Amino acid sequence: MTALHDPPVAPSRAARELGLRRSEFDIAVYLGRIRTVRDEGGGGRRVARSEIERIRAQEGFPQALRDSARTVGTTEGAALMGVTKDRFTRLARLGLLVPVNFYLNRYRAVVWMYLAEEIERFAADVANAPLLKGRTPEGLRDQLKEGLDLRARNWRGRYLGFLLGQAEDPWARAAAVASLLDPVEVSEVVRDPYERSHLGRFRPASPSHGSPGSPAAQIAEEIMTAAEPDETARLRRELARELDTAREQRPAPRPAPRPRDHLAVPRSAQRTREHGRVPHPAAAREPGPAPYSARRPAAATSGPAPERPRPKEPRRPRGLLSRLRRRGS
Structure with missing residues (x-):
């Protein structure tokens, strides 16, 4: 016999041990007939061993559990109620039959699924007999003409x-x-x-x-x-x-507030405090870059002023043209 304190099992294994197809297992979980627990490792929902043993001990297991999770579409649902598919669809659009699931077929049409036991219960209620035979009441017909669809x-x-x-x-x-x-x-x-x-x-x-x-x-x-x-x-x-x-x-978490910039201590002051010295207020400020005028070289204060270089005289033309000019002069 398996101990009840064994770790929870995955949904696929729980479905096999309960004799259910995976679709039936999902519906049973959806309806709350199989309780699941959160996986501490972050792997989704799981089923405790004690829950499996509890379900197995129920009367009529496993057929009763399987019947409670049975779903039908429009065609099979209409057959269970003894009505046409059109009437079944009208009742569902009016909200009198509540879908439990849906899927899309290969034509991308929505196929609604209903619990078989709810369909049978609806058909067995004598108060619903006027809805199963004869004309639909006028008020309901008007809602359907206006496009009502509550599915x-x-x-x-x-x-x-x-x-x-x-x-x-x-x-x-x-x-x-x-x-x-x-x-x-x-x-x-x-x-x-x-x-x-x-x-x-x-x-x-x-x-x-x-x-x-x-x-x-x-x-x-x-x-x-x-x-x-x-x-x-x-x-x-x-x-x-x-x-x-x-x-x-529990309020939503928020990032920690950042320190305000104007309260930050200059690095020079931090280094001085680490050595146990209190700096003078003026010394605590780090020297900034020198102004442009301070970066220019200082002019000499004594001695003769340096002579400016004289412009060079233009070169005299050479060659035949220069000799002709000298003869003409």
């Missing part, structure tokens, strides 16, 4: 709950809220650059959807960023509250 917004709300549940630090909670806002919105709420930098250290890793900068990654980023004004305003208020709590518990 992405409801997923963001669910995802934020997961991030807050994983956060173990007040700055991590604030960073979780900030991760769903546009960077411009974050900078307007967090005006201090040192706080923004500190907040970025706790920013949770985004779900991987394509390589960075790819069209798929850009679509996923749009889904993860609040777009509606009321949702943005709500997240901004929540970010401000989380930020106030983080400041009270």
Whole structure:
């Protein structure tokens, strides 16, 4: 029997020991049914041995855990409810069915995934019977005609709950809220650059959807960023509250203040103080460069003034031209 005090294991190993596929394991963690701990070495989240033993001891393991993490798309979800795919999509757009995950297919179309047990629970509720058969109520039809689609917004709300549940630090909670806002919105709420930098250290890793900068990654980023004004305003208020709590518990680190230049002691004074002598105030100042006039050589004060050299006489022309000029004179 494995000791409960063994070190935590990686998610891949925990999934194998719990009899889950990795996608099922991730959903179970997302839903809080498998608790994870932070890796002290900075390698992400891990699962404690005691948590694995706790789950194994639950009734119905492993099938009950696997069923709770089962997800379905639109086609399979509509079959579970006994409705058409169009009706299922309308119910999801109205926010009556909340996605638990999404991915992009090879055509870069968003495929929403839902918990199978939530779909079955919705279909079994007699209060929802009018929504499963007959015409959609008029008020709901009008909202759909106006383009209402709450799937992405409801997923963001669910995802934020997961991030807050994983956060173990007040700055991590604030960073979780900030991760769903546009960077411009974050900078307007967090005006201090040192706080923004500190907040970025706790920013949770985004779900991987394509390589960075790819069209798929850009679509996923749009889904993860609040777009509606009321949702943005709500997240901004929540970010401000989380930020106030983080400041009270532990302010963001700042660089140490630099000494003021006019208080610096001259080097000559420092050297003199090291030898135990107190310099005269005038001597404490280091001599600066001599003025230009001081660098000129001093003029002699006695003796005869030096004679200036006489200009040389012009040379007389030589050759035939000079002899002709002398004869003519």
